[in-house]
Amino acid sequence: MLKYSTYNSIYSNTEGVKDHILLGKLLHQLIYNNRRFLVRLVIILSVAFLCLTGFMTIFTNASKIVSYQEFVVSTGDSLWSIALDHKPQRMDTREYVERIKQLNVMETSDIQTGQVLNLPHVE
Numbered sequence: 093m094l095k096y097s098t099y100n101s102i103y104s105n106t107e108g109v110k111d112h113i114l115l116g117k118l119l120h121q122l123i124y125n126n127r128r129f130l131v132r133l134v135i136i137l138s139v140a141f142l143c144l145t146g147f148m149t150i151f152t153n154a155s156k157i158v159s160y161q162e163f164v165v166s167t168g169d170s171l172w173s174i175a176l177d178h179k180p181q182r183m184d185t186r187e188y189v190e191r192i193k194q195l196n197v198m199e200t201s202d203i204q205t206g207q208v209l210n211l212p213h214v215e
Contacts, residue, residue: 160195160210171201178211188214 123130163174171189179188191212193201203209 159213161213163209163211165203165205165207165209167205169203169205171203174209174211180214183214188212 161178163178165174171192172185175185175188175192179185189201191214192198192209195210195212
């Protein structure tokens with residue numbers, strides 16, 4: 093029998109099609125027979141993903157508010173000037189203003205003379 097031939101068939105290659113059919117049947121059997129296992133696997137992976145993203149969110153917030161300092165507003169003070177005087181050097185003033193507003197439950201930046209503000213200490 094010849095090892096190598098130059099013969100080309102006029103029919104399409106059916107071996108590849110058979111392989112795909114067999115693979116499809118195997119996947120169908122795996123999914124059909126192990127439906128409970130796959131559902132449990134999807135649930136476990138989803139819970140693990142949600143937990144890990146939650147932990148990542150917690151740990152990526154490196155600058156946590158640990159405590160605060162009380163500050164009495166004087167005439168001519170604004171949140172911006174207070175933030176410039178009390179914020180850490182590496183922090184953006186806008187971010188510190190937002191933290192002051194958040195800590196004091198303020199919707200606007202309006203402050204009045206004599207008002208007591210809590211200024212966050214940021215690590």
